[in-house]
Amino acid sequence: MTNPEPDPTPGAARTAREPIAIVGIAGLYPGARGADGYWGLLRETRARALSPGACALADLEVDVARFGIPPAQRRSMTRMQVLMLEAARQCLTDAGYAGRPLATDRTDVIVGTCFGLDRQYANALRVEGARYARELGRAMAGDPGGHVRPHARRAARDLRARLVKRLGAAPHDRVGEMASTIPARIAGAFRLRGRTMAVESADATSFVALEHAVNALRGHVCDAVLVLAGQRRESPLLADALAAKGLGMVPGGPSGGPCDALGEAGFVLGEGVGALLLKRRSSAVRDGDRVYASIRESRLAHDARPGVLRYSTSAEERHRVALACHEAGGVAPGSVQYVEFSGGGVAAVAEAAVGGLGRLFGDVPRGSVVLGCAGDRLGNTFANAGLASVSKAALALYHRGLPPHRPGPDLSEAGLVGTAFRFARSAERWAAGPGDAPRRVAVSGASLAGTLCHLILEEHDSRRPAALGAQAPAQDGTAQDGIEQDGTAQVVSRPEAIAVVGFGGRFAGCADADAFWRTVRSGEDRIGPLPGSVLDRELYFAPDGISLTHTYTELGAPVRVPDGPPAGLPITPRRYAAMDAAQRVVLAVAQETLGRHGRRHSLAGRPGLVAIGSNLSLGTDRRLDAGRSAAELEAAAAELDVLADLPGPDRARILDEARRGYGARAGPLSPADLDGALAGGVAALVANEYRLAAVPVAVEAACASSLAALDAAIGALRSGGADYAIAGGVELACNPRDMVLCSALGLLSRTRITPFDEAADGFSPGDGCALFLLKRLSDARADGDPVFGLLRGAGGSNDARSLIAPDVDGQVRAMQQAFGQVEFDPAAVDYLEAHGTGTRVGDQVETTATAQVYAKPGRHRPLMIGTAKSQFGHTFAAAGGAGLLRALLSIRARTFPPNANLGTPGPELALDDIPARLPTEPVPWPAVPGRPRRAGVSSFGTGGINYHVLLEEHPAEERQDGAR
Incomplete structure (x- = not known):
């Protein structure tokens, strides 16, 4: 065709x-x-x-x-x-x-x-059902009659298997x-x-x-x-x-x-x-x-x-x-x-x-x-x-x-x-x-x-x-x-540049963007064994082999969720408790982003957009459903022979005790519960609590969600539909559900993520959030805003082939679309913040696509390549935000950031074709006479989704005081 x-x-x-x-x-x-x-x-x-x-x-x-x-x-x-x-x-x-x-x-x-969606609820209930199975086993072990005590452990194991059959389970569940x-x-x-x-x-x-x-x-x-x-x-x-x-x-x-x-x-x-x-x-x-x-x-x-x-x-x-x-x-x-x-x-x-x-x-x-x-x-x-x-x-x-x-x-x-x-x-x-x-x-x-x-x-x-x-x-x-x-x-002039006038971030071990940059510059990673409060090893960790019910890795990069709302926001403790953890993190990062801008009053009454990349089914949504689905779990338990043979009162007593231990929630919900379950509620929370006349929207494009949200924001700004936008992404991927589902498809690394290394074997999950306050450059100048960097182009594409396998042509199209919006060619870009999936195939495809676009005769020095995933793990919907934040801070510090845990680059990588270099320590980023420093940021997602953004240094003579 x-x-x-x-x-x-x-x-x-x-x-x-x-x-x-x-x-x-x-x-x-x-x-x-x-x-x-x-x-x-x-x-x-x-x-x-x-x-x-x-x-x-x-x-x-x-x-x-x-x-x-x-x-x-x-x-x-x-x-x-x-x-x-x-x-x-x-x-x-x-x-x-x-x-x-x-x-x-x-x-x-x-x-x-x-x-x-139905499969999201079923998958979550299947994983949460492991807790119910344990509580059922405990209730049976404590049975005063003693009739079922010897069968308690086997009953818990059999119930998990029965839930897999009853609710369905397959390797592609996380993608599907x-x-x-x-x-x-x-x-x-x-x-x-x-x-x-x-x-x-x-x-x-x-x-x-x-x-x-x-x-x-x-x-x-x-x-x-x-x-x-x-x-x-x-x-x-x-x-x-x-x-x-x-x-x-x-x-x-x-x-x-x-x-x-x-x-x-x-x-x-x-x-x-x-x-x-x-x-x-x-x-x-x-x-x-x-x-x-x-x-x-x-x-x-x-x-x-x-x-x-x-x-x-x-x-x-x-x-x-x-x-x-x-x-x-x-x-x-x-x-x-x-x-x-x-x-x-x-x-x-x-x-x-x-x-x-x-x-x-x-x-x-x-x-x-x-x-x-x-x-x-x-x-x-x-x-x-x-x-x-x-x-x-x-x-x-x-x-x-x-x-x-x-x-x-x-x-x-x-x-x-x-x-x-x-x-x-x-x-x-x-x-x-x-x-x-x-x-x-x-x-x-x-x-x-x-x-x-x-x-x-x-x-x-x-x-x-x-x-x-x-x-x-x-x-x-x-x-x-x-x-x-x-x-x-x-x-016929090119689209107007979009100014970054505020930013913030929160990642593992980093409460704000300044701490994030210190970690980036150190070259260390924040990946390690997850605490028991995050991963219940008894229920979910099985290091040998791949299964549909366990994760084979215990590594991740979790973030600390704030205990309370930012100062000055009139949020009650009860309402804050009903919020999803992602909402709490976003509130804190929004406070940092607006505070760095320092001119929130200038946004009052002006039309805006809050576009947050995230999973469209939050953890609270799934947990509330699982907590109200005890009847489904009890129906599966009632099919167990050992319980079916019990007298009715004894069976009811055991099931009631298991229900209480599981934490089933059958009572009325509060008006705030729906807010905590809505993905769009994350963006709405920012707009409403900070009194911004900004339309809220959640954007999901798999692991490219942050850049897709930025692309939507750029479109709204260039169309005139918004005068400013808060855009970025958030996801808390360190949780049993995501780890079990990703392990079923063999996506996780057994050691730790090592992008572009010959030993790369998958990714490590990470939590994170990055947000950016954006304006048209002309408006930022007129308003006297600090300008931390410029977004020049944004391109996106879909492979239209495999849901999982990456595709060179699709990634190339996204990059070419971004360059179609600017007056410079790829040889004028010094640094690429790569997606860095951490698999041999994914890394090879990405470098091959990069070579097809960035290998130009006018390139006089190697393209430096790095990825935030080497330090903070794969933060899913927040991954593109982490990459853009890393690139932005690198430009401002005039330093190429190091890659963590990189030993020997994979021999199949097309680095020499560009040519490109993977730094393992901070490298000074010298200026090129006649042009600003520039970086490309790539983010790719399952489903063949590709996004690429071009970032440019703001001329030093135009920077406002405080733009650091």
Whole structure:
């Protein structure tokens, strides 16, 4: 399959914000399959009553073999992964790309999910079940009757084996359970080699994914984006956690509507998976795509309020974000004939939306704007809610029809009296606007984290001059004299540099970035035997062989989690205790990052982004589920012959004692428990506690999550959607669950990680967090900020081949994409902070890819190569952050950092081809006349995910005081 040439001037910013075309739609919802099925469901006048059962997605048989998935990996797949593969297939087919080429090298895949996935919960319960098995053995050993004492040890062992069989276990479980494996699977199945990532921002997840896609398309870093979002009720924990916030899954009743998803008693949580294929409208017209509708503009805003996560009920904030969206898109509110509310379920939120948007439409006739909500058919599909609403709006525009809406108690017809809004009681033909103006829809949403969302869609009519106009079909070619061949004005200068105006870090043995640099410079590592509080050796350590239930290594690099919140934050001890450990670490590092910047007041009220790379299923999420799943463990225990033969009272007594020892938690949760379980809650915590009007999002791209989060931040800054961003990553990988699952695949080193060494045999897990405060360089200068370094380019790709084996071509594409954004070539880069996976194959692939890009005739001295993993282990989602922090501090200290534990470099490494050197002690970094010091930072993840960032020294004469 050949790829069309990429659109001209990648990375250039248009003087006008081009509309983004929706060219493919897919949906898997209760009672609906595909775009046509979904539209049919929406047009039904007599919608079914909402209830948890009615809003559940029926099991769908999908032949995963058609997607090229090896049989050995199928048992490790999440159900969401299967559903999204099918939705992606339907979407690409709907867009007409089942039999014609798509620009595969420049097609990104972004997936949104929220809460844990089924395999994540099963794997965690299997590992936690070892503790229950031990408690069962202890209860049997202490049985006063003495009947089962001799069988206690064997029963505990047999129960662990039974849990493996009951819950499932396979070597690929660690890779298969990850949210970021979903877009990677899709990329591999359809040979899409652009960037891949998974995101989560509570019920703003879809909107955040769409915003990132729009930024990427308008920034010309890709030519198409496949966006998917899905929600399933994978665990009873979800219902309990929502109920603790007054948002439990409550049946809607015969008059309940979507916006019944906003009743004071709670909402009906729906299930569903949706997909959209997006392209720039000029590209879609050029390529002959069917265009359902175009996104004219989108805006996200955050109403920051300290305390537990809760919806914004401010009509003023709702009005402000909507007005900003219309002004940015040049769309008069009076030209919008239909408003679609996303999600639904809380009366106060619905009232704020009607009040805020009522001000926006204050000059239009009463009852002239139709109001709808996809939740009247689906319930609140949470992570999927925004995509369900945008899909509904696009279908309404395409079919020129207004679907009927069933009012609910949160949003009734009585509440619309005297406003511009009305409900369509039956399907209506959508008449054209005044003067044959295009039909338009506004989609409005709100998030539990405090985020507010507004999008404007308009119909596409190829007969209408405005449909082409300034966005006429682009022709393949090169822009000249600032004008594309399609006639659209272009700014052909390179994208603006992004300034690092603050940073912080916390890693093993290092409470802050200064301590981190001292350790880096020392050349020592922080890897050693894990304390018993981290790794229970009796339960999980077995040094001989590989198993599905134990780790064969006891080494790691754990971080100290702060005992309390940073000074000045009004966080109660009870709420702090409910936080995930990753949240506690991030709070401390955010304090350091903002403190180093020293000008937090300058951020007040300005739009921003907090993008944190992390696993989308936090440890607290898994532990809460495992703690509430004692019934599953007891069911397995009851199958043991020795217990089955006991009298009922004796068996109940033993099981009750085992339950107490295990720590099963069946009581009510607190409102803060959901916050500690949400991955997006990490970023939301930073935004809310520091009162930043910054949209929070968790980003997962496997081990490249930190750089993927930075890439998202750079896109938001360059698009103008944010004036600043806090970006980086966090993960606490030193835990039994991750170590057991990684050992099952043989990923861990038995001694310690030794990247690029001939004895390299895997990695050692490490904990860590690194954050960076970013601004556009022009803004940093205008604000008088300290500038610690410059991010010049960021590139990403997917191998679209193996989930585990690294690929030279994929890594090369990521590097080339980064260099496509700058004016210098690889020979002008002095240092590479490598991914350094610590395996012979991985290290060879990385150096080979590096040689293909960095081996240039203009290189006059060796490229110095190092990796943070040699000192702090593999910190998973935080790995790219550790690498960027190490490179940044190396530039500032004008010192090439040493590699720890490097004996003899592997003979297969392509070092001489570059040429390159692996320093084992600090080496002075001399200046090169006429240019600043520069470094590249690589981060690669399972699933074939690759990211590369280019970092540059800030000229000394421009540094502000205190920038050290």
